[in-house]
Amino acid sequence: MKPNFKRPPLSLAEVEPQTPRTLVERAYLGLRHDVICGKLAPGERLRVEHLKDQYEVGAGTLREALSLLVSDALVTSEGQRGFRVAPISLTDLEDLTNTRVMLETEALRQSIRRGDAQWEAALVQSYERLSQTEIDLAAAGSELWERRNKLFHEALIAGFDSDWSKYLLSILHRHAERYRNIAWRLTAAHSSGRDVHREHEDIFRAAIARQDARAALALEAHIRLTHEVMRQQASPTELTQPPDVSGHN
Numbered sequence: 349m350k351p352n353f354k355r356p357p358l359s360l361a362e363v364e365p366q367t368p369r370t371l372v373e374r375a376y377l378g379l380r381h382d383v384i385c386g387k388l389a390p391g392e393r394l395r396v397e398h399l400k401d402q403y404e405v406g407a408g409t410l411r412e413a414l415s416l417l418v419s420d421a422l423v424t425s426e427g428q429r430g431f432r433v434a435p436i437s438l439t440d441l442e443d444l445t446n447t448r449v450m451l452e453t454e455a456l457r458q459s460i461r462r463g464d465a466q467w468e469a470a471l472v473q474s475y476e477r478l479s480q481t482e483i484d485l486a487a488a489g490s491e492l493w494e495r496r497n498k499l500f501h502e503a504l505i506a507g508f509d510s511d512w513s514k515y516l517l518s519i520l521h522r523h524a525e526r527y528r529n530i531a532w533r534l535t536a537a538h539s540s541g542r543d544v545h546r547e548h549e550d551i552f553r554a555a556i557a558r559q560d561a562r563a564a565l566a567l568e569a570h571i572r573l574t575h576e577v578m579r580q581q582a583s584p585t586e587l588t589q590p591p592d593v594s595g596h597n
């Protein structure tokens with residue numbers, strides 16, 4: 349499968365939520381948001397007849413949007429039997445984590461070696477914005493933190509000119525975000541003795557100092573910690589239960 353770069357822009361700064369240009373895109377972004385935040389639960393059957401009213405589109409448009417989510421691996425297609433939200437599991441999270449470490453640390457090393465002054469300036473800006481959110485996370489809210497966290501990670505690897513890496517990493521990021529949302533109460537990313545701001549600071553300082561090996565190690569530790577915390581705290585059954593969306597936000 350070749351990435352379709354005509355899709356909703358992947359590297360476009362998501363400082364503000366994207367504005368959809370077509371009905372398919374609007375339905376796609378709406379569904380994607382609801383899958384990622386856990387409103388549509390892992391394993392849940394997606395009934396076109398029901399969802400088309402909810403997302404205010406026709407059945408054909410909704411099916412097209414669901415097909416796009418299939419290629420993002422957020423939805424599975426069951427042929428004649430329709431669509432389901434992709435399930436989650438600790439095994440999947442482990443695979444996701446390992447793949448992300450592999451791709452993102454190499455992209456970071458390359459980016460640090462090649463990044464110019466413009467890359468550096470954009471990185472500083474995204475780090476400062478993320479830091480503002482991390483000073484008072486409760487006030488900023490997890491959605492804003494997620495957006496700025498994503499932008500910071502994109503800025504880190506922006507110096508590496510590889511559409512494939514950026515495309516694949518953007519998909520992996522969304523899956524990681526879904527795990528964080530679904531298991532927010534488990535990971536309690538910001539209350540389990542973990543200092544996420546410090547982790548970001550370590551990566552940032554090494555990147556600006558052009559220490560690619562040190563930056564890659566800090567990034568790997570950062571990516572692996574979420575998985576570790578979840579692995580230690582979640583029993584396998586907890587990760588297959590529908591999420592408690594009522595407690596989110």
Ligand SMILES: [Zn+2]
Binds near residue numbers: 570
């Ligand atoms: Zn991060």
